[in-house]
Amino acid sequence: MNPGVIYFFSAIILYFSKDRLRQAISVLTSIFALIIIYKLSPDQQIALPFLDFNLVLLKVDYISKLIALIFSFFALCSTIYALKLADKKYYLLANIYIGSSIAILFVGDLFSFYVLWEMMTISSYFLIFTNKKPITKQTSYYYFMMHMVGAISLLWAILLQYNGTGSILLANVDYGIPFFLLAVGIKLAFIGLHTWLPQNYANVPFYISVLLSAYTTKVGVYALYRLLGGINLGYAGIITAIVGVFLALRQTQVRKLLSYHIISQIGYMITAIGAGNSLGLAGGVLHLINNILYKGLLFMVIGVVIYTTEKEDLIDLGGLFKRLPIITFYALVAALSIAGVPFFSGHVSKLLIKKGIYDPILRWGLYIAGIGTALSFLKVIYFAFFKGREEEVEIKRRPPKSMLLSMGMITALIILIGVKPSIIKIFFDFEYEVKFYSLHYIWKSLQPIILALIIFKLAHDLIEPHPHQENDFDIYPYFGKVINYLSMKLSELHNGDLSRYMLWLISTLIFLLVKFLI
Structure with a gap:
């Protein structure tokens, strides 16, 4: 079993638990995950047929095992740290976030990798988001938008890789490299793509900062090693x-x-x-x-x-x-x-x-x-x-x-x-x-x-x-203003006037016809 799944099951149980029981289950989850990861043997593999693909849901090597051990150890420490502070929402989202971060280390195909990549983004976004603090509401939206750009880039890169190789195995890529670089660069906070990190980690409750500091960027580094290690x-x-x-x-x-x-x-x-x-x-x-x-x-x-x-x-x-x-x-x-x-x-x-x-x-x-x-x-x-x-x-x-x-x-x-x-x-x-x-x-x-x-x-x-x-x-807010301006101008042109649309259509057809005849 992929050890990250332990945290997914635990998240559900924790949501319906109360007080001391919730705290005990949360601590025991990380201890159990540590034991499971320690007992994994390199070269262990589990694959599952899905449509025309084989999803590799467990693939163990020394690097993934070592990083996962530290991930689960830190999960244990951060859970103990937050025992007197965390609420039900934190336990649910933190376990999904940690579970996704650990599970992604052990998958061997790009489809599973992408799903877990997005689970990390969504769970961390809701950890950050709150209506109680205006600055955090604003910065969490910024965080989500930046990571959505990375998500779209990663998806497009995976499609290019599959189209070029016919394989979705997780390995150093040959196609779509610029899009892989953009996606991974945002996740690991490469300079120039880093702006989401300081404004969020500095404004959330401090025990959430502790949790966030350990996983998102480190999974980005792991992705760099797995996907772009040859560059x-x-x-x-x-x-x-x-x-x-x-x-x-x-x-x-x-x-x-x-x-x-x-x-x-x-x-x-x-x-x-x-x-x-x-x-x-x-x-x-x-x-x-x-x-x-x-x-x-x-x-x-x-x-x-x-x-x-x-x-x-x-x-x-x-x-x-x-x-x-x-x-x-x-x-x-x-x-x-x-x-x-x-x-x-x-x-x-x-x-x-x-x-x-x-x-x-x-x-x-x-x-x-x-x-x-x-x-x-x-x-x-x-x-x-x-x-x-x-x-x-x-x-x-x-x-x-x-x-x-x-x-x-x-x-x-x-x-x-x-x-x-x-x-x-x-x-x-x-x-x-x-x-x-x-x-x-x-x-x-x-x-x-x-x-x-x-x-x-x-x-x-x-x-x-x-x-x-x-x-x-x-610089990114300026890009946002430019896009908003262009969107407004486009909305002014597309005003629902059917006669104007017909004029554009006929003009375009005439232009294409003239170009074809020439």
């Missing part, structure tokens, strides 16, 4: 990494900063997968997993800050180290990992990516992005947790133990991967042995962080959060 998009990945981190540095609202960093880290994954070798692929996939862990943990941290202080802008925060020491520790672990500090999981994936990339321009690009990443999280950690304030931030309530537990589980895994990177070799076949903690590699990993510390010290006044006008340029 080297290394330079595009570097641009995404650098521009994303630059946009993140400008932010003072922490969830928006983290959202731009998702985009930046996606750039690392695009570059790594495009390298076309086992080290690059291993680094890209492991970085995807690490991003789920430490970025999810960071969203949880700021969620606790919002829950306890009702603030999330760095301008309004400071000195939280004394008031929230455990949360500060979790934030430090996540920040050190994303910066690539040795003995944390981010160091392992970033090292593999760098070892798998031979182009010096790409390496320098990653180096610059690494400095920006370290600088961003120095900004968050210092100004939110360590810099004192004349007036202390008021702690209005204490975080529930369930929140602390879920964050502790993720923190433990981040440290485990960092301290014992050999555990990942079960899933990857490296071209040669990698010594993760040789003095040479440790020094290489620390260089961008040391440079970031120097820049932070020299440019402290520039980096310090201060009020500024939000000005995230977005």
